[in-house]
Amino acid sequence: MSAQDLVARAQKWATEQPWRLYGSQISILVRNELRRNLFTRRRIGIYLLAWVPVLIILTHVIFDRNQPAGPAQIETDTQVLAGIVQLYYFRLGIFFACMAIFTWLFRGEMVERTLHYQFLVPVRREVLVVGKFLAGSVVAIVLFETAVLACFYVMYSRFGSTGKSYVFGGPGLGQLGSYLLVTALACIGYGAVFLALSLLFKNPIVPGVVIMGWETIAAIFPDWAQMLTVTFYLKHLCPVSLPLSGPLAIFTIVAEPVPPFVAVLGLLLLSITILALSCFLIHRMEITYTAE
């Protein structure tokens, strides 16, 4: 079969699909998932994961309110904020929150013995995967974007007019934009990984921690291997470089710089590939409630 035939078949397939129907099904799924999962008692741990840094910064603001708030202090606090976002949020907070949110999308339904309702409705399984993924992404992104925004606001609000000019007249606003973009991408990237893991393993937590180890040590591997990690793309988008030394330096090593748009596209491509794999895996899925 020639390439032209393949393209023609792909085009025919694309025109035959009821995209409008898929779109409405996905939007209903997203709404349902959000209603069921956004504000529940089970999510308290995830809210804490996102908001504890804000509380610590708030404590810092209250205790150190009498300290001189000059440009040197702004520089120090910028580094601290970069450390919080790059070391805590990317490596721990978003990672574990995505682990909790995205593995629960299907495993949770399995545990609560409600997955068969989803499988019995006339919705393609791929649509189910995409809908649940989008719902999980919305939850994670909303939660962590607001947390990062709050961290940024609390960190610079204590500097008064100096802080205002740093944010609106200096590099502050650009840094905030980068942090928000990177946070959203981290949620999408980790989300896709954990969704696939939850479809691949009965208990995806242990493989998830293996992924965490891989994300940590991948910096010492060749470029092509690093491209299979989420943090590889995030590191290139971080606006402030951390002066880390010792073993912690492994978190910030960038072997070969990549342009920001390539990093964004690369991460989105990786996420879409993993999501496509999830769509393939969902077809193999069988409901065995007794084994849970």
Add this chain to the structure above:
Amino acid sequence: MAVYKRRYNPYGGTLTPQWSRFFVLTRYAFAELFKSRFFVILLILSLVPILFFAGYIFVANNKTVQLLMQMRSAGLFSVENEYFIMIMVAQTQVAFLLNCWVGPVLIAGDLTNGALPLFLSRPFSRADYVLGKLAALGLLLSAVTWIPGLLLFSLQAGLARNGWIWSHMWMVVPIIFCSAIWILMLSLISLAVSASVKLRIVATGVIFISFFIPAGLGEMYNSIMGSYWGRLLNFTEMFRLILAKGFRERTGLLGPLSRNEIPVPAAWGVLILVCVLSVVILNARLKAREVVRG
């Protein structure tokens, strides 16, 4: 004999001595664990590093092998306290992974299926119940930490000359005690999580989170507040601090030596506090009744 002629007869056989009744639970827990093929593979894999450590000790004490490998150089192969620290660090991490797999199911199953009242209606106290489950984890984690550690120590003592064993006998104490506090802490955290969270998938996640997230928060606290006490939340680092002190390590193998170091008694205090908190949670959760809401 016809059924209607049967009457109730109390058990007339020999009773298990009271002091060892907890071991019945341990025995059944092990039987259940070894049914899982994945667990057996995990256990075998967790003992593989020991073979490499033993191989190193053999090479370090065999000049012929060193000559054959053309690696004869003074100080290249040395089996001193740093080497045993490496063994301990590697094996305690292996123990952590093993614990994460085994721990979440130990109590959760009994709670989910309402089996706890059945256990506690027998001459069997709550302490016996916890001890039985703790012994299952303790024995399992011992098999990958201090027992291989002592075996490697014995191997080195047997192969080395010039009275190595007598000059290094003190290392037996840190091998046992450091492993013991780590095993106790891991086991109690797992049991507390298992008693609080009934779903295995969630329990495994909570155990991981309880080690990684406090460490991250502690580091964050340090950088924001300009302190170093946040490291108290990093249980792994506290354990390494105890390990370094126990093995008289002064070369900075387990991290740079600085003046801003957490005192070792504080490190012990944190690990013991975690154990006490876990016991409090177990005490609250393990009741011979369950309130069903709804």
